[in-house]
Amino acid sequence: xxxxxxxxxxxxxVARDLLGKLLVRNHANGDVVLRxxxxxxxxxxxxxxxxxxxxxxxxxxxxxxxxxxxxxxxxVYGLHSCLNVVTVGPGRPEAVLxxxxxxxxxxxxxxxxxxxxVGERSLTDGPGKLCQGLAISRSDDGVDLCPLDSALRICxxxxxxxxxxxxxxxxxxxxxxxxxxxxxxxxxxxxSELITAR
DNA sequence: TCTAGGATCGGCT
DNA sequence: GCCGATCCTAGAT
Numbered sequence: 001x002x003x004x005x006x007x008x009x010x011x012x013x014v015a016r017d018l019l020g021k022l023l024v025r026n027h028a029n030g031d032v033v034l035r036x037x038x039x040x041x042x043x044x045x046x047x048x049x050x051x052x053x054x055x056x057x058x059x060x061x062x063x064x065x066x067x068x069x070x071x072x073x074x075x076v077y078g079l080h081s082c083l084n085v086v087t088v089g090p091g092r093p094e095a096v097l098x099x100x101x102x103x104x105x106x107x108x109x110x111x112x113x114x115x116x117x118v119g120e121r122s123l124t125d126g127p128g129k130l131c132q133g134l135a136i137s138r139s140d141d142g143v144d145l146c147p148l149d150s151a152l153r154i155c156x157x158x159x160x161x162x163x164x165x166x167x168x169x170x171x172x173x174x175x176x177x178x179x180x181x182x183x184x185x186x187x188x189x190x191x192s193e194l195i196t197a198r
Numbered sequence: 199t200c201t202a203g204g205a206t207c208g209g210c211t
Numbered sequence: 212g213c214c215g216a217t218c219c220t221a222g223a224t
Binding site for chain 2: 040042049050051074076077078079080082084097099122126127128129171172173174176177
């Protein structure tokens with residue numbers, strides 16, 4: 001279980017340390033556990049790709065301006081939800097977008113939500129897919145991730161992610177942000193069995 | 199009010 | 212690899 005102070009650090013550090021952690025979703029229909037494998041950092045008012053760039057403060061982004069350790073969920077393209085974790089603290093509207101993970105428990109439930117024809121690999125390998133599979137929607141915006149009984153929380157089961165298992169890549173889908181689109185703020189966790197070169 | 203555009207996905211070529 | 216779906220959000224009028 002990650003405590004508040006885990007999130008009250010620089011966004012890049014939080015993003016790095018979220019890799020390999022477990023996202024736990026409790027729901028009336030059952031629980032789902034997801035191992036986080038891909039995240040993306042959004043650095044607040046100085047980041048042209050971020051929703052709060054230039055100090056923008058709107059009803060949608062209100063959660064980002066508040067305390068760290070809360071879920072910021074928004075809708076993109078009018079149809080997909082995206083889950084973010086708010087970082088740093090009040091007045092510093094930064095966050096980490098959860099882009100992908102691997103289902104560790106509850107795959108039947110995820111499959112039921114994602115559809116029978118969806119392959120194992122594509123169950124939760126994108127921000128919108130992940131939210132659909134875990135039944136995360138706009139109504140989860142502002143949910144506190146820190147309480148032990150939270151319906152949405154992030155746990156540490158002790159898995160260590162070494163530096164050579166972390167891939168740093170440009171962010172996706174933010175070409176409008178100019179040079180900031182190429183900042184290497186997308187972090188991917190490469191499980192050791194997939195690392196061939198060294 | 200009105201309008202433009204989007205932190206994506208899945209189907210099709 | 213390309214393209215359309217789809218509707219909320221933010222900024223302009």
